[in-house]
Amino acid sequence: MSEHHDHDHEAPRRHRHPLQPDADDTLTYHRKLEIAVRELLIEKGIFTADDVRAAIEELDGRTPDRGSRVVARAWVDPEYKALLLKDARKACESLGFDMDLFDVTLTVVENTPKVHNVIVCTLCSCYPRMLLGLPPSWYKSRAYRSRMVKEPRVVLKEFGLELPEDVTVRVHDSTADLRYLVLPMRPEGTAGMSDRLVTRDSMIGVALAQRPR
Amino acid sequence: MKRAFDPGDRVRVRKVDAPGHIRTPYYIRGKEGEIERFCGFFRNPEELAYGRYDCEQRALYRVRFLQRHVWPDYGGPRHDTVDIDIYEHWLERI
Incomplete structure (x- = not known):
């Protein structure tokens, strides 16, 4: 950035920057x-x-940690994973999460070597808040909502995720009473590692779960 | 309650321009897809939006569309899809 300030050098004492307006x-x-x-x-x-x-x-207080716990459990417990994919509400309740506040059907979609899932809400900002908390601002932006459904691979590439052609990209537009959570694939060589591998973005589908950097 | 469609059924989204609180995105109207699953019966959001909390329930489906059918100029592979939740009264059998 330029160091140049457009002010009067003859009268340095009078030099004042305009006040930043309060955001609220x-x-x-x-x-x-x-x-x-x-x-x-x-x-x-x-x-x-x-x-x-x-x-x-x-x-x-609701943060993506809840989702991370659910995913990490599904990675180590095949029975739990089966329940999660069949009845996500019950699977979350079994970990002690109160789902009664949410009058929607939580639906978990599983990433595989052949299918990559990503979620969007083109109509507003529907999001699995019970597991991820409030959505990030980009999730609510018009650009993400309109482009993710139309050119998902271009948008994913901008997020740093390039998927091979033989992987099906499956966009989920949450338009009604379902809320989606992506069950990411477990990265290779991470047995015994904690749920910190599971990030918010990997549960939205704009990133993969990755080994810690 | 009865529902009209089963997984695998081919459907077309009705192409109508309706006023009010519609949860069927404009871009999918008139497009053809396949029922992926029946999601249950839910109160119709087009009624709920006006405070009619005792309105009748409608069958909701997850419908799978091939991206190349939705966007003729889609730039990705032929097998990419978009899955959308759609109420039964917006679907017709093909």
Whole structure:
């Protein structure tokens, strides 16, 4: 970057950069609506401010670690893997994850040497939040949503993943009541290694599970 | 409850321009694919969106489409697919 600043060298004391605007200073229509409804519900005693805080804390507390635990278990336990592919909800509940909050059907799709799965939601931002937490911002971007379904191999290459022609790329557009999680393949020579091999992106399908760098 | 399709059935997505909260993406309307699995019965999102919580349930399927059928200029191999969840009332048998 250039070191040049467009300012007056004759009066250095008066030199001031413009202030960065605060990122949260736009009171949009929907932000106002949320505040108004929340304050009304608190006033009416439907819930308390602490309930709201706790709900946000719980939401932020869900991270891809949950998905990693599920995948790592499936890698070492064939019976668990069979259950995961057949009834993912039951398989997750058996690891102690509360799935009751989610009124959708979690569906796990397995990567094999011949099939690579990748998930997208072209209509909005449906995502397996119960196992991965909140989606990354690129997952919600218009570019990812429109391009992943139309030119998945080009997009995957931009993510650094180039797949051979004989591998079928299977895009899953989560348009309705299903949420998808990719079960990545276990990298060679990683027996005994922990679930840290399983990253968020490998469970979305834009990367492979890899040996630690 | 009854459903109309089984895995392996060939279907075409209805090509209609309907208003409201439609969960059938525009790009797949009129395209032909194959039922991959029956996913269960779910409340119709086109009704749910308007607060009709007691609306009837609809059969939901995962339908598999060959990318080269969806995008005539698809640049990848012939076997690549896109799988989409589609409600029964959007599908017709072919």
